[in-house]
Amino acid sequence: MYREFKQLNLPEIDKNILDFWEKENIFEKSVDQRDVSNSYVFYEGPPSANGKPGIHHVMARTIKDLFCRFHAMKGQRVERKGGWDTHGLPIELSVEKELGITKEDIGKSISVDEYNQKCKETVMRYKDMWDDITRKMGYWVDLENPYITYTNEYIESVWWLLGQLYKKDLLYKGFTIQPYSPAAGTGLSSHELNMPGAYQEITDVSAVAQFKIKGTENDYFLAWTTTPWTLPSNTAVALGKNITYVKVKAFNRYTKELSHVILAKDRLSAYFTEAKADLTPDEVKASNKPIPYIEIVAEMKGSELEGMEYEQLMPYVTPDKPAFRALLGDFVSTEDGTGIVHIAPTFGADDFKVAQKYDIPPLMVKDELDNAVPLVNKQGQFVDEVTDFAGRYVKDYGQKEERSVDADIVIKLKTENQLFHSERYLHSYPHCWRTDRPVLYYPLDSWFVKAASMKDRMFELNKTINWQPSSTGEGRFGKWLENLQDWNLSRSRYWGVPLPIWRTEDGTQEICISSMEELQAEISKANAALGKDQSMPKDLHRPYIDDVVLVTDDGVPMIRELDLIDVWFDSGSMPYAQWHYPFENKEKFERNFPADFIAEGVDQTRGWFYTLHAIAAMVFDSVAYKNVVSNGLVQDKNGRKMSKRLGNAAEPFETLATYGADATRWYMMSNSDPWENLKFDLEGIEEVRRRFFGTLYNTYSFFVLYANIDGFKYEQADVPLDQRQEIDRWIISQLNTLIGEVDAAYADYDVTLATRRVMTFVNDHLSNWYVRLCRRRFWKGDYSSDKIAAYQTLYHCLTTVTKLMAPVAPFFADWLYGNLNSATQKEASISVHLTDFPTVDESAIDKALEERMDYAQRISSLVLSIRKTEKIRVRQPLKRALLPILDASFQQQVEEVKDLILAEVNVKDLEYITDTSGIVTKKIKPNFRTLGRRLGKQMKDAVQIINGLGQEDIQQIEQDNLYQLSINGDTFDLTLEDFEIITEDIPGWQVANDGPLTVALDVTITEALEAEGMARDLVNRIQNIRKDKNFEVTDKIAVTVEQHEAVNAAIAQFGDYIKSETLALSLEMSTDIEQGEAIELPGEVKLQISVQKATS
């Protein structure tokens, strides 16, 4: 017996199937039953269990899960090792927040050891929740043996990778301009700068400084700055290559000296008013912003000024290389300022970059340790060399002072004819989120990977990766690679992989450790040389590793570089570190590299997708993955970002519990392509549940209702296809077409197409056409071979569908498969996930059959449409429909499905009319596809001519298959394929069309037809009463109908029909009905009818 259910309950199914999977170890079996030699490699991008899982994780993991399941069904071995990302700033921040400490407290009020211990505890805080969601959403991944990034083994592999980079000379120490908080004494990540409230509106003193051009009398570049404190560090000015500049003759507003100043033409009006040839110095007021000028003496492009030298503005320190030149920078705009940008390489990222490009040095001085440092120290104060301002803070760090240092600098410039203008300026400026003090852009020491030097190779390798969608690979990722910068690995934090580099104090010698063995050897060497008693730290994290002192060959101690490495390097190392390669599992690694498939959100493009790619390219000269799906964001139903603050975030556990995992997964995959942002709407899940799973469930229910009655267990041999009905062969043909499409779509990583095709098949083809039209075959008649064929056909469709949908809807598919297969034992597999993906039986595909069934459906639709407009109910039989035939094969095609159509639309006959009958009106249109190419520009005239052709012309064309078109002297021989000819109308008939199909309906209702229609309505009413009275399907009845002229004919002519349909033993008429029911019949006929169980 097949199991029967009262109603569809997806969450209940989830639970049962989960138990089943776990009891029977289905996941393990699905992996183990496939051979190692045919592996499909998947990498799990490790989540951090420090945060709770959200609905977007369900989305991303559905994608991961389904392609793995698909390939497992395709016969491949798909091992899925889970992993946890355990390091990083978010973890440190959450710990600090919890303990109520800041970074400065670490090493003071709390030891690094304790702090890291706390991080380690925190990192798996929500592991149970993650395991739970993994289970409940049906994500198959091995969580028994996950890789964990904080283990010594993992770290050792990471070190080995760093060692490889080091050996390839791809690691170096350098400095870069980073956001730095002098108040907190720490660099800030861009993530910290993006925290709400980081950017605050503050007022600064801005200055337009005059840079005197060398070799001129009084020519100056004008450059604007909102940070006058960077002016002593100026070493260049930048101009825009294509920006037009003007040289303006004017008086300095403060000194009244006559000068020529250069600025962008577009910015002239911001600083100057009108030109006055006879301008006197007194007319120029210091307090006015725009001032009059004398005349414009020259105009030139920025490119013409490139390389011009100027005199140092504030010569406190002399650079060690030539500087003070005009450069070209693409970042220069004329939105504000003067169109000339002052460059201080030590305090601006753009500045640093452009200066480096032109080999302009930054201004540095030597500190007491002989290290080069900028003119502002790490506390935010000017160094001694800046004599006038030594010790002054450059921003507001709580110091008490009469005037800001910016203001004092402006005053100094003013007196030396170096200031063009100054004003207070309101702008948004980044602040440290912890101290609330301004951030400086400051050069910090960092370790870098020379990624930029490998960018060409990375770009090449990227071309071999199949990106889904391709635009992310070519566009977002490709562009990123083209403009690749060196990878800053350094993080001055505590909880992460320590940089395995030891250096001598003077930085002249260093060693990069690649393994624990090497470290052990170096420790022994150092112990011997330095007389120490150090041992291998049990834990490779800080602070233990920091205590290790190594030694150079000549006996100089080396201490570890204190930095940690970027956590992204951790996750990018997972292909190797998850196996502790190369120290263990060499073979396993080689078998599992590179990955066939990975998937994550688009936000990982510059994250995990990049780090995987970069490490693989630099260390192994290989891609890390061959196929990658990047999914979009999950937004709320109005397209807004989900956030706790807005309270619009969907709760994944609740969603799964309410709608079930499958409806959620199916909705996410079928609604739109996964790489589009998903407007997550619970109503959408409900619709999927109702329309797709509900329909499939009902189809199953229908099947078992009768299969159980008839005892169908698929014990008989398959009825050969050619002995099955047309409609059986049709649905099987459709099914095989479907298999091919779905297989190809999954293989192409296009789930959305796959799910949509399955839905169309289940809803439109299987349920709404096959089952509906075949209903009688299941409940009427004996257990004949035709009936068995129907059962076999439907059974085959259902089991095949379970396999096609299994990757996306693993619970329901397994449930349905189990229900079917456990009754028949037709297949040996106890789970759909252990079966092979269906293969296409090409011999079962009959395109002509699919086509004519499509005709049948469309013709039926047209007839129903005419009935609708004519307000003739379907129960009213009609005499005939007319069908103009398009060509000989069309008629033959329709003839094969004629009976289906007639039954479906309740019409007695279908007649064909040929072209020559002359009673149809035709319409002719050009076939643009064929004609467009041949005619080109003459197409317009051709359309005119063709549209003007009359009925006779059309007939002629159809007869001759030739039409000579002449346009402007040219003649073209056109054949039928150059036209589209459709029947537009049949005068005197009710007509409907759909593309080339046209149907006419004879709507005359004869008395006989009317009586038959009435009879069918009577049957319908009697059946209703039977059902209302809860009669058994097999109960015999006696019927008495109230005397009424409207039903006389029906009962007289169709009495037997009514009796047989309703199992009535008697059907009588009477003027006096006892215990009757009131019924209504067409024509507003109301009468009484009595339906009683027949006694005999």
Added chain:
RNA sequence: UCCGAUGUAACUCAAUUGGUUAGAGUGCUCGCCUGAUACGCGGGUGGUUAGUGGUUCGAGUCCACUCAUCGGGACCA
């Protein structure tokens, strides 16, 4: 501000890659079915394809610009 993606019916999505009446589902509306399914079936309503301009015989589709939404980067003068 730069880069990228997206923009089609009230909503969610299609549209054979440039071919002439832009299609489905949901919603709405009207009707039907009552021997699988009212969680059903059918008919209908609903569009200046974000806007402007261009290329083309022909544009939802290609190009340019503008606008809107989302994401990523930059925030420096």
